[in-house]
Amino acid sequence: MSKNSEYILDVSDLTVALPSDGDRDHAIENINLSVAAGEIVCVVGESGSGKSVTASAVMGLLPSSLRPISGQTLLEGEDTLNCSKRRLRDLRGTRMAMIFQEPMTALNPVTKVGEQISEMLEIHTQLGAKERRIRVLEIMRLVHLPDPEKMIDAYPHQLSGGQRQRIMIAIALVLDPVLLIADEPTTALDVTTQAQILKLIKELQERQGTGVLFITHDFGVVAEIADRVVVMQTGRIVEQGTRDEILFNPQHEYTKMLMRAVPSMTPPVREINQTQSLLKVSKLEKVYGKPGLFGRGRVVRAVTGLDLQLHAGETLGIVGESGSGKSTVARCIARLTDPTSGSVSLKDVEIANLVERDLRPFRNKIQIVFQDPYRSLNPRRTISQSMVEAPINFGTPYYEAQEKAKQLMELVGLSADALERYPHQFSGGQRQRICIARALMVDPKILIADEAVSALDVSVQAQVLELLDDIRKRFELAMLFITHDLRVAAQICDKLIVMQKGKVVESGVTSEIYSRPKHDYTKLLLDAAPGRNVQFGTAE
């Protein structure tokens, strides 16, 4: 940490106004923060806290509807808010650079990655084609891309998510900028890839002495890489300090609340009482893609030979990275897709091969809560209409269904008069509560939560997890909890199945898997979880 060196970025009193129809006057208000050379400053906050607006303001990338009304953002003494467009263009890339969350959309899909890195040199330097190629290969080696000579001619879709993000970093750093702004650069990545990218950013920053403004919502990531931390809430900075100050001695209530909401990596002790088996899945197999009309089509084995048992009152977690087939398992059990082979028996009824008409009477036994609360409710129908749909399908009179909807809305912590509103009038967390209430309308035996808390802010996530655990106990539900987040899994799951590439690599009681992982892949996953050694929210 180089506290005494001069700041390369100095933001003072920055205020950005929102359009007049916004839900508050200012997107960000009186922002004061600074980044020194060779320092990683993490801006952390929940969605809507204004952290991305701050970054965009520094880069001069604010949308035209957002106007900075006061303050300055000094990049090495030069105010980027009042630069001409041309000067700003020169600064971007040479003095400051940015990497984004989604490495697929940030890269041009029809241009070779080497050319995309080279473009930066073409625009900003006088280097010839040969020299540019040498420099590109050099930077690709620096971000640890395997076999740069080959990869330089690859297109983005030929690379993995982690490799694409490495290309993004290479583009950002090829001109040795003094400031790197990283806007949630690892959020879209798998946990093992995330660990590698974090390590890379830290390594490059140390080697080049770049100052990094790192925007994230994840305290695990903060614990991993931050030198200093800035905590933002609804457009204001509530607290800033060194990593240790913020993590272990937070002063502001909001910071404390955020830290408490971060689920711990240590599973609590849970008693497991053996109850009746509700669901038995054996040798489940799902193959996507059939032999095509012409020649042989491409075949993907999403799930192979999966067995699981689910008992009343227990939560079984399925963890794994993207593409591991965990969601496919959920969809096969909920019969949203047809399993290729294997058996799914609900009590003693085999439902894996039932046609839709024969399956319908059993639909109420298994309900599912999806990841995206914004797409899980029909935007054109009132909450009440969405809630009563299922019970009416199963023959409940309308009036009774309405009464039940009111009770369940109160159970999930919403008022009954919310029933007449439309989904767009609720926040993400509220919508997820509504989805949970909707699932409970038909008294299911099994509740599947498919990444149900992944799209939520950490404080809301904690509340929804609590709600899920509460209703599981209250209704003796068997819960199948699909997640990629090992912290969440540690807190809510009694038992755990770890999946990799469509296969189960390890299964057992959660606390045992966390303390004594047997399979290498499980160990790798647990090791990669950011901030695994930090116990959040314990310092009071």
Added chain:
Amino acid sequence: MSQNAQSPFQSTIFRLFKNPSVLIGGTLVFLVIALAIFAPLLGTIDPNQTSTSTRLKAPGYEGVMKIYTDEGRVKVPITYRMGSDTLGRDVYSRVIYGSRISLVVGISVAAIAISIGMLIGLIAGYFRFLDSVIMRVMDGLMAIPAILLAIAVVSVFNAGLMSVIIAIVVPEVPRVVRLVRSIVLSIREEPYVEAAVTAGTRVPSLLIRHVLPNTIAPLIVQGTFIVASAIIVEAILSFLGLGIPADEIPTWGNIMGAARENFQLHPHQILYPGLILAVTVLSVNMLGDGLRDTLDPRFSKRL
């Protein structure tokens, strides 16, 4: 949570009235509709009334029509606002009455093409096993040029209003099917549709409640473009003498068609119907553009 329970539908209506193309296009379309409805009140005479003594007069000509009725010959004073044609018929009256046919053809073609296309599109999009069969038939239909297909259909049936409408509907249907199918394909993957599946909702209600409403806005937009193109195709068919016969009902197309031979000497007979045809199609297209900007989420996202 905002307190006013305004449905998404209400806010859309509000946004529509703030869009200039919707306002201008809508007003013009409304005027053409008014023209068609109130045709008898707008100083017109019977559009098929011939008058041998006042043939091929220039616009603004004031004269006397000699009309033969049961009681004998009657002299009626008349002003030919837009001149007269080869049979002494009043071009102004014919143009005004002609708007009726254009609108009837345009609107009924759009309504029929959308109803048929929506049904086929829903089926193709939701039932995967029917999809490839239906879509190959639609591709086949689309491979035939619309005008040629229309001419073929008209020549099979007798020329008349119904056959013209059918002739224009047939080539429009595949376009609607493609649009609806593509929407169904993306909407059926939405979690709220899947939630309805796990709720045990039957397929017909699932389609009507959760899938169909998503097709309404794009179909309204597509519908306006179909109206415009149907008006033009009808005019083309009538101009070529394949559509509605000129001695039965005047349409913009057959007025222009009849005036072909005299165009160099009497351009007004083509000018006026052509002008109003152009304005009508322009305003319908303008309305469609405005509707698309407001109703299509891909366009409304911009700040």
